[in-house]
Amino acid sequence: MALAGAGNPVCGSTSSVGSSLVYIGNHAYAYSGSIAQAGASTEKTMLEFNSPSNVYIEGAFDAAYSTLNEANNLTMMIYFNEQKVYQVEQESAEVTGYYPKRLIIPPDTAVKITTQTTADTNPGMLVKFVGRVYA
Secondary structure (H helix, E strand, O other): OOOOOOOOOOOOOOOOOOOOOEEEOOEEEEEOOOEEOOOEOOOEEEEEEEOOOOOEEEEEEEEEEOOOOOOOEEEEEEEEOOEEEEEEEEEHHHOOOOOOEEEEEOOOOEEEEEEEEOOOOOOEEEEEEEEEEEO
Protein backbone atom coordinates (compact mmCIF):
# COMPACT_ATOMS: atom_id res chain seq x y z
CA MET A 1 0.00 0.00 0.00
CA ALA A 2 1.65 3.27 -1.08
CA LEU A 3 0.29 6.14 0.97
CA ALA A 4 0.40 9.85 0.27
CA GLY A 5 3.11 11.43 2.37
CA ALA A 6 4.61 8.04 3.12
CA GLY A 7 8.27 7.85 4.06
CA ASN A 8 8.75 4.76 1.93
CA PRO A 9 6.72 3.27 -0.93
CA VAL A 10 5.99 -0.45 -0.85
CA CYS A 11 8.66 -1.38 -3.39
CA GLY A 12 11.40 0.69 -1.70
CA SER A 13 13.86 -0.59 0.86
CA THR A 14 12.11 -1.50 4.11
CA SER A 15 15.18 -1.30 6.30
CA SER A 16 15.91 2.23 7.44
CA VAL A 17 16.81 4.49 10.32
CA GLY A 18 15.77 8.12 10.31
CA SER A 19 13.10 10.54 11.43
CA SER A 20 10.38 9.63 8.91
CA LEU A 21 7.68 6.96 8.94
CA VAL A 22 8.17 3.84 6.80
CA TYR A 23 5.26 1.71 5.56
CA ILE A 24 5.24 -2.06 4.96
CA GLY A 25 1.81 -3.27 3.90
CA ASN A 26 -0.62 -2.15 6.61
CA HIS A 27 2.13 -1.55 9.17
CA ALA A 28 4.32 1.49 9.83
CA TYR A 29 7.52 2.06 11.77
CA ALA A 30 10.15 4.65 12.54
CA TYR A 31 13.49 4.06 14.27
CA SER A 32 15.55 7.13 15.12
CA GLY A 33 18.85 5.35 15.50
CA SER A 34 21.18 6.53 18.27
CA ILE A 35 21.24 10.33 18.52
CA ALA A 36 23.43 12.27 20.98
CA GLN A 37 21.38 14.57 23.18
CA ALA A 38 21.74 18.35 23.13
CA GLY A 39 22.64 18.71 26.83
CA ALA A 40 20.79 19.12 30.09
CA SER A 41 17.10 20.06 29.80
CA THR A 42 17.28 20.71 26.03
CA GLU A 43 14.73 18.94 23.83
CA LYS A 44 16.18 16.99 20.90
CA THR A 45 13.90 15.99 17.99
CA MET A 46 14.14 12.23 17.48
CA LEU A 47 11.27 11.47 15.07
CA GLU A 48 9.19 13.84 12.95
CA PHE A 49 6.64 12.85 10.32
CA ASN A 50 3.11 13.50 9.03
CA SER A 51 0.37 10.90 8.99
CA PRO A 52 -1.46 10.56 5.65
CA SER A 53 -4.86 12.24 5.32
CA ASN A 54 -6.70 9.02 4.39
CA VAL A 55 -5.69 6.74 7.31
CA TYR A 56 -5.19 6.61 11.07
CA ILE A 57 -2.38 4.71 12.77
CA GLU A 58 -2.53 2.80 16.05
CA GLY A 59 0.82 2.02 17.60
CA ALA A 60 3.38 2.36 20.36
CA PHE A 61 6.28 4.74 21.01
CA ASP A 62 9.27 3.87 23.14
CA ALA A 63 12.50 5.65 24.12
CA ALA A 64 15.69 4.26 25.62
CA TYR A 65 19.33 5.10 26.20
CA SER A 66 21.76 3.68 23.68
CA THR A 67 24.44 4.30 26.34
CA LEU A 68 23.13 4.09 29.90
CA ASN A 69 24.30 6.73 32.34
CA GLU A 70 23.03 6.31 35.91
CA ALA A 71 23.09 10.10 36.48
CA ASN A 72 20.54 10.93 33.77
CA ASN A 73 16.77 10.99 33.77
CA LEU A 74 15.00 10.42 30.47
CA THR A 75 12.00 12.51 29.37
CA MET A 76 10.07 11.77 26.17
CA MET A 77 7.50 14.22 24.75
CA ILE A 78 5.04 13.50 21.93
CA TYR A 79 3.48 16.35 19.96
CA PHE A 80 0.53 16.23 17.55
CA ASN A 81 0.24 19.38 15.40
CA GLU A 82 2.60 21.23 17.78
CA GLN A 83 0.45 20.39 20.84
CA LYS A 84 2.05 18.23 23.54
CA VAL A 85 -0.17 15.16 23.95
CA TYR A 86 2.11 13.00 26.09
CA GLN A 87 5.11 13.33 28.38
CA VAL A 88 6.82 10.77 30.56
CA GLU A 89 9.98 10.91 32.66
CA GLN A 90 11.93 8.00 34.09
CA GLU A 91 14.97 8.00 36.30
CA SER A 92 17.72 5.94 34.71
CA ALA A 93 17.75 3.61 37.71
CA GLU A 94 14.05 2.84 36.98
CA VAL A 95 14.60 1.94 33.31
CA THR A 96 14.51 -1.85 33.56
CA GLY A 97 12.39 -2.94 30.62
CA TYR A 98 10.26 -2.11 27.64
CA TYR A 99 7.36 0.24 28.44
CA PRO A 100 5.63 1.27 25.19
CA LYS A 101 3.35 4.31 25.12
CA ARG A 102 0.31 3.38 23.00
CA LEU A 103 -1.43 6.11 21.00
CA ILE A 104 -3.69 6.55 18.00
CA ILE A 105 -2.35 9.01 15.42
CA PRO A 106 -5.27 10.72 13.65
CA PRO A 107 -5.27 11.37 9.88
CA ASP A 108 -3.31 14.39 8.61
CA THR A 109 -1.33 14.91 11.83
CA ALA A 110 2.16 16.35 12.21
CA VAL A 111 3.93 14.11 14.74
CA LYS A 112 7.10 15.08 16.58
CA ILE A 113 8.82 13.05 19.31
CA THR A 114 11.50 14.71 21.39
CA THR A 115 13.70 13.58 24.27
CA GLN A 116 15.80 15.31 26.87
CA THR A 117 18.09 14.27 29.69
CA THR A 118 18.99 15.90 32.99
CA ALA A 119 22.79 15.79 32.68
CA ASP A 120 25.34 17.41 30.38
CA THR A 121 26.99 14.10 29.41
CA ASN A 122 25.05 13.88 26.08
CA PRO A 123 24.19 10.18 26.13
CA GLY A 124 22.86 8.54 23.01
CA MET A 125 19.10 8.09 22.87
CA LEU A 126 16.90 5.85 20.70
CA VAL A 127 13.20 6.33 19.88
CA LYS A 128 11.01 3.92 17.97
CA PHE A 129 7.43 3.75 16.78
CA VAL A 130 5.69 0.61 15.52
CA GLY A 131 2.06 0.60 14.47
CA ARG A 132 -0.76 -0.62 12.27
CA VAL A 133 -2.36 1.50 9.54
CA TYR A 134 -6.16 1.59 9.16
CA ALA A 135 -7.96 3.06 6.15
